[in-house]
Amino acid sequence: MRGGSAPAVALARTAGRKDGVAVPTRSGSRADLEQVFRATYPRVVAVAARVLGRRDDAEDVAQEVFLAFGRSSVRPGEAVGWLSVASAHTALNHLRSGRHRAARERSAGDGDGVSPDVADAVITRDERRRVRAALTRLPRRQAVALVLRHSGLSYAEVAAALDLSPGSVGTTVRRAEAALRKELNDHASSD
Amino acid sequence: MRHPTDGTLRRLVDEPVGVADADREHVASCPVCLAELAAARRDAAMTGSALDVEATPDVDAGWQRLSHAAAVEGRRRRTVAGRWRAALRSPVVAAVGVIALLAGASVAAAADWLQIFRTERIAPVSITQSDLISLPDVSRYGDIRVLEKVDIRRVAGAGAAEQATGLAVPQVSELPQGVIGPPAYQVGSRVSVVFTFSAEQAAIAAGETLPPPAGLDGSRFRLAAGPGVAAVWSEARGVPAMVVARAVAPTAYSSGIPFETARDYLLSLPGLPENVASQLRGFSGDGTTLPVPLPAELVTSSTTDVGGVPATVFTSRDGSMAGVVWVEDGEITAVAGSLSEDEVLSVANGLRWRG
Numbered sequence: 001m002r003g004g005s006a007p008a009v010a011l012a013r014t015a016g017r018k019d020g021v022a023v024p025t026r027s028g029s030r031a032d033l034e035q036v037f038r039a040t041y042p043r044v045v046a047v048a049a050r051v052l053g054r055r056d057d058a059e060d061v062a063q064e065v066f067l068a069f070g071r072s073s074v075r076p077g078e079a080v081g082w083l084s085v086a087s088a089h090t091a092l093n094h095l096r097s098g099r100h101r102a103a104r105e106r107s108a109g110d111g112d113g114v115s116p117d118v119a120d121a122v123i124t125r126d127e128r129r130r131v132r133a134a135l136t137r138l139p140r141r142q143a144v145a146l147v148l149r150h151s152g153l154s155y156a157e158v159a160a161a162l163d164l165s166p167g168s169v170g171t172t173v174r175r176a177e178a179a180l181r182k183e184l185n186d187h188a189s190s191d
Numbered sequence: 192m193r194h195p196t197d198g199t200l201r202r203l204v205d206e207p208v209g210v211a212d213a214d215r216e217h218v219a220s221c222p223v224c225l226a227e228l229a230a231a232r233r234d235a236a237m238t239g240s241a242l243d244v245e246a247t248p249d250v251d252a253g254w255q256r257l258s259h260a261a262a263v264e265g266r267r268r269r270t271v272a273g274r275w276r277a278a279l280r281s282p283v284v285a286a287v288g289v290i291a292l293l294a295g296a297s298v299a300a301a302a303d304w305l306q307i308f309r310t311e312r313i314a315p316v317s318i319t320q321s322d323l324i325s326l327p328d329v330s331r332y333g334d335i336r337v338l339e340k341v342d343i344r345r346v347a348g349a350g351a352a353e354q355a356t357g358l359a360v361p362q363v364s365e366l367p368q369g370v371i372g373p374p375a376y377q378v379g380s381r382v383s384v385v386f387t388f389s390a391e392q393a394a395i396a397a398g399e400t401l402p403p404p405a406g407l408d409g410s411r412f413r414l415a416a417g418p419g420v421a422a423v424w425s426e427a428r429g430v431p432a433m434v435v436a437r438a439v440a441p442t443a444y445s446s447g448i449p450f451e452t453a454r455d456y457l458l459s460l461p462g463l464p465e466n467v468a469s470q471l472r473g474f475s476g477d478g479t480t481l482p483v484p485l486p487a488e489l490v491t492s493s494t495t496d497v498g499g500v501p502a503t504v505f506t507s508r509d510g511s512m513a514g515v516v517w518v519e520d521g522e523i524t525a526v527a528g529s530l531s532e533d534e535v536l537s538v539a540n541g542l543r544w545r546g
Contacts, residue, residue, distance in 0.1 A: 037257060041250050049246035059248055063257055064395060070261050093394060131241040150242050155206050166209070170198030177201075177234040180241070 033070045036079050041066070043080065044087045047151040051091035053132055061091045081161030084153060088144040096136040127184055134183040138176055145169060146176035194224055197231070204232045338383045338413075345377050349422075352376040356418040358522070361435040362543040366424070367534040370432045374422035381439070383415035404452050415442055424528070433528030435542065440523040497539045506532050515539050 030036075044065060048058035065086045074082045135143050141162060148158045149169070158173075159166040195203075195214040203210050203218060218224040346352050349360040355378040390408035419438025493504050495515065502517035505527070513535045514527030526539045 033261070034254060034258070037254055038250055041253050042246075042248055045248045045253075046244075046246050049244040050242040053244055055244065055246040055248065058244075058246055059253065062248070062253070063260065066257050067260055068395070070257075090394070093391075128241050131238070146238065147242070149205075150239055155202060155209055167196075167198060170201040171196060172198070174197045174201035174231055174234075177231075177238045180238050181234045184237070 030070055030072075032076055033066070036069070036076065036083075037066055040080050040083055043151065044083045047084050047087040047147055048091040050147045050151050051088060051095055051132070051135060053128065057094070058091065061087060061094060065090055078160075081153075081157060084148055084151065084157075085144060085161050088147045089140070091147075092136060092140065092143055095132060130183060130187055131180050134180050138179055142172050142176040142179070145172040146180075149173050194221065194227075197227065200224065200228050201231045201235070203228060204235050334387045334389065336385045336387075338385060345375060348376060352378050352420045352422075356420045358418065358420050358437055358439070360420055361422055361437060361524075363422075363435060363538055364541040364543055365537075367433065367528075367530055367538060370424045370528070370530075372424065374424045374435075377421045377423060379417050379419045379421075379438070381415060381417040383413060386412045388412070404456055407452065407456060416440065433526070433530060433538070435524075435526050435538070437522055437524045440518055440521050442521075495536065497536070502539070504532055504536070 041062060044062045045055065045058045048061035048065075049055055052058050052061065065083055068086065069079070069083055072082075135147070138146070141164075145158055145162055145164070148161060149155070153161065155166050155169045158164070158169045162169075164172065195210075195218060199210055199214050200218065203215065207215065218228060346355055349362075352358075353360045360376070388407055388410045417438050419436060421434055421436035424433045490505050490507055492506075495502050495504050497515060497517050500517050500519050502515050504513065504515045506513045512528065513530050513532045514525060515532075515535050516523065516525040516527075517539075518524075524539075524542075526535045526542070528535065530538075
């Protein structure tokens with residue numbers, strides 16, 4: 001678990017001071033916050049939504065993440081990676097703590113925010129739920145790599161954000177997908 | 192040639208341009224790899240389908256919400272920074288603050304409290320003014336409950352100070368040149384707090400979601416310092432010319448988790464400036480060294496001894512102020528003022544204690 005989150009720390013730690021940019025303003029938030037927000041908010045929401053399955057929950061997580069980013073001195077060039085990793089971690093923590101469960105169950109009858117064209121017959125709603133539950137049981141780095149890749153980050157971006165070699169991103173993602181597949185198969189065979 | 196790794200096959204599924212030509216050619220003609228590739232493609236599609244969600248947010252609405260939240264937080268942070276600056280004018284409070292930062296912490300009555308920190312030495316920690324402002328407010332990492340509040344008051348004389356604190360009161364045998372008259376005595380009662388660490392709050396405060404070590408979440412720490420007494424000699428314009436102070440040194444207790452575990456975790460959070468973190472990391476893990484933060488651009492420090500006890504000397508870079516502080520028998524003693532280093536050491540070495 002620790003290993004999975006270390007890169008984000010490294011990013012935060014090394015950020016800012018050397019090149020003198022991204023210094024927080026007197027009000028405590030960065031001068032470039034709005035610019036970064038507008039450029040990256042959809043992606044940061046998308047990452048959290050992959051984990052949580054709901055856009056409104058994902059927006060809550062994204063807000064939390066951008067507030068933290070506003071306090072940080074992460075270099076602008078590293079912002080997308082930092083925000084994506086932070087979003088994935090925060091969403092996974094929320095998922096694990098069950099903070100969003102009540103909301104999900106409440107709205108179970110009125111659709112779960114899935115667009116019709118991807119909610120095909122192959123993956124049932126129950127299977128989606130099981131996949132998300134399985135996400136929280138994966139090694140954290142695998143889960144984050146998987147979510148980032150499925151949120152549209154390139155292999156190089158995932159590698160940079162997680163401090164992995166580009167070659168090992170594929171291996172990490174593949175392993176996570178195999179584990180999720182196994183969860184579904186095991187469940188199916190035990191029915 | 193050897194089969195490409197499963198990672199390479201996985202990349203072939205959705206980013207084939209990132210895969211070397213030789214690997215691509217091999218896979219195209221290798222039944223084993225083709226089967227693996229098909230499995231990878233199937234699992235990737237299944238995962239993608241399971242995770243995919245329509246999530247196009249309204250960026251303008253999101254920005255309105257964030258800028259409001261950031262403004263609210265900014266006001267709160269300015270207040271916190273102000274409190275820190277005020278607190279750091281008092282060395283004892285600053286020391287308490289840093290320990291609270293490190294371990295949560297406190298002094299304890301209940302038997303199930305394990306002592307994790309006992310001040311035996313003092314080490315200066317250089318921090319810059321900008322670091323001070325960004326020192327994390329420990330309340331962001333959990334809940335603080337004050338058991339005994341800071342209560343500093345002036346008392347009539349040495350006898351009253353001794354009675355109020357139970358501490359021996361300093362007697363200066365020979366005042367440095369320019370320091371005159373009888374001192375005013377101030378006493379402070381014991382202060383203690385209980386800090387309950389919250390993993391969730393720490394994650395939000397740090398903007399990170401580092402899982403804390405086992406047992407830290409919900410752990411309680413108690414920190415206590417004092418009582419203390421200070422004899423203050425003032426110049427005509429009210430600025431202290433010299434202060435001689437003694438206090439019961441800060442002590443921290445934990446409801447279970449080792450000091451080092453809590454310290455190392457808090458050090459790993461990104462809120463702590465790197466230069467401060469690296470210096471704190473250098474402290475011995477025995478939980479006896481009290482770090483005292485100093486504004487690096489204003490003050491330098493060195494070590495010496497007072498009556499055979501190791502002591503730390505602070506001098507301001509402009510030479511206008513100096514101080515020395517040491518710990519003996521669980522009591523912390525300081526001499527400081529608008530004096531030279533030689534003058535404070537002379538006073539320190541000549542102290543007598545009533546009682």
